[in-house]
Amino acid sequence: MATFKFELVSPAKLLFSGDVEEVIVPGTEGEFTVLAGHTPLVSTLRPGFLRLKNGTDSMNVFVRSGFAEVNETGLIVLAEEAARIEDINPAEFAASITALEEKMSSATDEAKNKMADTIYQLKAIQTQLAGGAASTH
Amino acid sequence: MASLKDLRNRIASVKATQKITKAMQMVAAAKLRRAQMAAEAARPYAERMDAILANIANKVAGQPGAPALLGGTGKDDVHMLLVCTAERGLCGAFNSSIARLARDRANALIAAGKTVKIICVGRKGYDILRRIFAKQIVEVIDLRGVRQLGYDNAAEIAQKIVARYEAGEFDVCTLFYSRFKSVISQIPTAQQIIPPQLPETSSEAKAGTNTPVYEYEPSEEEILADLLPRNLATQVFRALLENAASEQGARMSAMDNATRNAGDMIKKQTITYNRTRQAMITKELIEIISGAEAL
Numbered sequence: 001m002a003t004f005k006f007e008l009v010s011p012a013k014l015l016f017s018g019d020v021e022e023v024i025v026p027g028t029e030g031e032f033t034v035l036a037g038h039t040p041l042v043s044t045l046r047p048g049f050l051r052l053k054n055g056t057d058s059m060n061v062f063v064r065s066g067f068a069e070v071n072e073t074g075l076i077v078l079a080e081e082a083a084r085i086e087d088i089n090p091a092e093f094a095a096s097i098t099a100l101e102e103k104m105s106s107a108t109d110e111a112k113n114k115m116a117d118t119i120y121q122l123k124a125i126q127t128q129l130a131g132g133a134a135s136t137h
Numbered sequence: 138m139a140s141l142k143d144l145r146n147r148i149a150s151v152k153a154t155q156k157i158t159k160a161m162q163m164v165a166a167a168k169l170r171r172a173q174m175a176a177e178a179a180r181p182y183a184e185r186m187d188a189i190l191a192n193i194a195n196k197v198a199g200q201p202g203a204p205a206l207l208g209g210t211g212k213d214d215v216h217m218l219l220v221c222t223a224e225r226g227l228c229g230a231f232n233s234s235i236a237r238l239a240r241d242r243a244n245a246l247i248a249a250g251k252t253v254k255i256i257c258v259g260r261k262g263y264d265i266l267r268r269i270f271a272k273q274i275v276e277v278i279d280l281r282g283v284r285q286l287g288y289d290n291a292a293e294i295a296q297k298i299v300a301r302y303e304a305g306e307f308d309v310c311t312l313f314y315s316r317f318k319s320v321i322s323q324i325p326t327a328q329q330i331i332p333p334q335l336p337e338t339s340s341e342a343k344a345g346t347n348t349p350v351y352e353y354e355p356s357e358e359e360i361l362a363d364l365l366p367r368n369l370a371t372q373v374f375r376a377l378l379e380n381a382a383s384e385q386g387a388r389m390s391a392m393d394n395a396t397r398n399a400g401d402m403i404k405k406q407t408i409t410y411n412r413t414r415q416a417m418i419t420k421e422l423i424e425i426i427s428g429a430e431a432l
Contacts, residue, residue, distance in 0.1 A: 007181075007185070009181045009182045009185055010182060010288075011179055011182045011288035011291075011371065011374055012175075012178060012179065012287075012288065013178040013179075013181075014178070014181045014182075027354055028354070028355060029354050029355055032354075039352060040350065040351045040352065041351060041352045041353075041354065042189065042192075042193065042351050042352070042353050042354070042360055043353070043354040043355075043360075044354070044355065044359075044360055044363050066367075067189060067360070067363075067364065067367075069185075069189050069192075071351075076185050076189070078182060078185055078186060078189070080288065080292075080367070081288075
């Protein structure tokens with residue numbers, strides 16, 4: 001299968017750079033799969049799992065908001081926060097949700113809705129992580 | 138003339154100081170390596186961010202619906218200076234050179250009849266600037282409690298700036314920090330972040346021959362509204378990291394100088410000490426001999 005160049009960067013570091021066959025990206029308006037030769041696209045991300053496949057290899061990466069850009073050379077994902085599933089610490093993850101919930105109580109209405117969405121998605125991810133469901137994909 | 142005991146004490150105190158500066162230099166060297174690595178690791182993100190932003194911005198720029206964060210308010214009356222300095226001193230001219238750059242800019246703007254507002258990030262810059270611009274400083278952001286500088290710190294600062302911008306408090310925002318060139322050279326830099334200065338597109342790209350047509354999900358405006366504050370945070374983050382590396386570099390060379398100076402001083406004082414000691418011995422001998430001759 002044809003491959004394309006994929007880069008995953010977070011502010012802290014360059015997490016992944018290389019050729020892959022397929023990447024499933026959690027876009028704000030739904031997940032989409034990027035294959036080689038995808039039409040140029042810019043999308044925002046929601047919290048979720050980025051799944052990349054290369055032959056028999058596959059990797060799951062948690063991303064928390066950011067951008068994905070597909071251009072003629074490949075796919076670039078700019079994630080505000082990104083971590084491989086193995087590296088996620090459940091306690092820290094829970095703490096980040098609690099912190100967000102605290103912030104929400106003092107936010108304005110519009111921001112509140114947005115944050116409520118994020119918290120809902122994060123909690124869904126948390127249960128997935130706990131059940132180990134994400135790693136079986 | 139100082140007594141022998143005084144001289145001995147003085148030499149001992151310089152030696153103690155030298156030990157401290159030597160230790161500080163080594164600590165700075167170790168921290169510098171870490172700061173430099175962090176700055177380098179953050180570079181790809183900022184570069185890709187620039188590329189994507191330039192791409193979208195070129196499409197939306199000039200259109201009436203462009204967000205204010207991108208196109209500016211159309212005025213140039215109130216300037217916000219975001220001055221990033223260190224939390225600690227003892228790092229040579231690092232803090233004062235950033236503050237001087239900001240001060241010169243502020244004075245020039247005031248002379249041109251503009252209103253100036255200042256946000257200080259870091260205590261040292263505030264200490265210097267508050268003497269002259271006590272009225273202009275609107276906020277001081279303290280990062281003293283932060284052990285490891287993270288993206289979250291930058292995002293928080295960016296959020297505050299965006300909130301002020303949306304409240305119509307200023308028209309143009311400029312970021313002051315020190316760019317890390319090498320251990321011995323840090324360049325104080327002023328960078329305009331609102332409205333952002335985008336890289337010039339080539340005429341070929343402008344003509345639309347080479348730029349692919351992008352699909353946007355959600356719409357361009359919504360993406361831009363999300364992207365612009367994030368870009369701001371990225372710029373602040375980059376400035377903070379560059380600053381951290383510069384600070385350690387400046388401290389390292391300052392402490393290296395101090396250690397060398399202390400060495401010179403010890404050498405000079407040891408000579409004085411020995412001379413005084415010998416003079417005293419000679420004096421005592423003369424006293425004994427002349428006493429014996431008088432008999």
